């Protein structure tokens with residue numbers, strides 16, 4: 272059935288420019304190529320698409336990809352085409368003419384991958400004609416849509432059982448980012464897969480930082496966070512349509528390019544917003560949960576949750592949309608009891624008792640996550656039945672682990688305040704009482720007359736909020752979500768009040784340190800400081816221009832990861848460009864030259880740029896002027912010879928006349944290097960020269976000679 276000449280590695284490199292497989296990709300691809308059925312569970316960004324795209328390139332016939340999302344199809348097809356792979360899609364967005372052309376290509380066997388929506392598959396004749404098109408593989412993306420267990424059931428998906436019934440010999444690969452066992456079992460059953468191998472990858476996404484912040488002053492905090500990401504993309508999830516609009520308006524007023532997205536907007540508007548976001552025309556989206564399912568954008572740098580989501584499944588999917596390219600991305604959840612009460616309210620409307628109980632439990636679990644005083648990633652992964660042996664180091668708790676102190680006195684103050692309000696006050700009022708704030712809500716009820724009024728004025732309101740939150744978590748205070756979040760006492764409260772029980776608190780110091788760390792983190796505005804990053808930004812701009820010209824999303828040209836590596840490696844010719852991960856042969860052909868030119872221009876400018884050599888350079892220069900050899904200068908200055916060389920090279924680069932290059936390189940060596948430069952196609956990398964001369968001309972000489980020759984060339988150009 273299949274004709275395979277070369278290894279998967281060969282095609283992986285040639286078509287996609289990747290050298291190593293991610294996760295369980297290799298095993299999956301081998302299983303598919305062997306003609307077996309596969310079920311693939313991999314987190315978002317794990318690299319699911321490759322599991323069918325690579326076999327599709329290697330197999331003789333056509334691969335059908337069933338995908339529920341029109342926008343996703345379009346992007347994937349675009350990305351494949353940019354890699355020189357024949358791919359098309361069929362869905363309701365196509366004109367009759369375009370569809371006819373695709374059908375024609377199909378009958379000429381000119382398509383390797385055909386993306387199709389399940390509706391279209393069943394409404395067209397295609398479902399009865401798969402045998403005519405030599406179909407070698409069927410991939411079912413977002414396979415959790417098959418089952419009611421998942422969060423996104425689609426009725427058309429459940430008809431896909433027809434595939435195995437009618438075409439039992441065509442291998443099927445079903446893929447999802449949902450980690451649930453029930454979902455997995457349903458996929459196998461509904462599709463009628465026989466002897467399917469299931470591949471489960473770790474759901475950990477170590478590049479996502481996890482932070483939970485109190486819900487006070489959210490907007491201010493959001494602005495601080497997003498200021499760190501100028502010109503980068505991010506999503507802010509809100510729980511209501513109105514809130515998306517309010518937040519978007521506020522952010523726009525603050526100068527951030529923001530759009531909002533929710534189910535109440537016209538479909539056309541929604542499509543436009545989504546497209547603008549994917550193409551990088553709009554940077555920030557304030558969205559309800561309707562947004563994101565169809566977004567295959569790899570460079571989302573932050574996902575913030577303005578409100579507490581309903582459950583951890585949804586939350587994990589949403590934050591999963593950040594950092595799909597594997598580069599660091601930030602996620603922040605704002606947590607407050609107001610949101611818990613809202614969620615409770617909705618849960619109370621559920622009439623099915625069993626279902627209501629499940630939702631309550633799920634809410635409880637996400638609260639546990641938000642309140643965790645142990646590594647948050649551990650809590651999150653445990654929810655998906657995955658044990659993380661080590662603390663992650665990339666969550667706010669890991670970065671500032673709690674220190675405990677005795678907090679019985681504080682607990683007693685709070686408990687007695689609650690008792691004296693007859694359990695008729697919420698958290699804000701209790702804090703006002705403790706701090707002695709005679710605000711209207713306090714005076715109205717005569718709470719300013721009670722004995723505890725003002726006993727805790729030495730503790731700030733935000734610290735009181737943190738303490739009360741901890742008392743609630745420890746179960747010594749109850750919160751009545753159904754009655755305006757009023758604080759209540761219970762049996763444990765009595766034990767504390769009567770001195771039978773000592774209360775432990777995450778210490779003041781920890782809280783203070785955490786707050787400071789977060790503030791500091793929010794202040795770190797400059798993400799890109801080193802010159803490679805400057806080049807990275809330049810390459811991003813070039814990518815955007817090229818993508819705009821071609822009318823496709825920038826990441827289909829090259830991903831951020833690829834551009835980052837390019838900026839680091841600074842390839843000078845097509846061969847070294849092909850070494851960069853993500854540059855396949857086709858892309859190298861169409862984009863190679865422009866990117867190489869951009870890199871060369873950057874290098875040239877950088878070498879010219881006068882940096883100001885500091886005092887230390889001047890000391891070295893003074894000694895050099897006394898005709899001292901480098902070894903002696905190094906000794907005298909107690910620095911390494913390498914450092915002295917780098918001082919002299921900096922000075923030479925900036926001020927040619929200050930250094931006599933021929934005191935380092937002999938004229939005959941210079942001539943040899945000049946010739947080598949032509950042979951090595953003017954590469955600015957040192958290693959090729961070093962190897963060219965079999966190590967006989969050392970790196971320091973090469974450095975001086977290349978700066979000299981480069982200057983010579985520029986001078987010729989200017990003349």
Ligand code: ADP
Pocket residue numbers: 289290291292293296313314315316317318319320321567569595596830852
């Ligand atoms: P998923 O569908 O699982 O969310 P994708 O298929 O979109 O993930 O892949 C996520 C990112 O990883 C994409 O940018 C893709 O190009 C990249 N990728 C996939 N496979 C590899 C690989 N073997 N090496 C490097 N990058 C890869």
Ligand code: ZN
Pocket residue numbers: 645646647648649662663664665666667668669
């Ligand atoms: Zn952690």
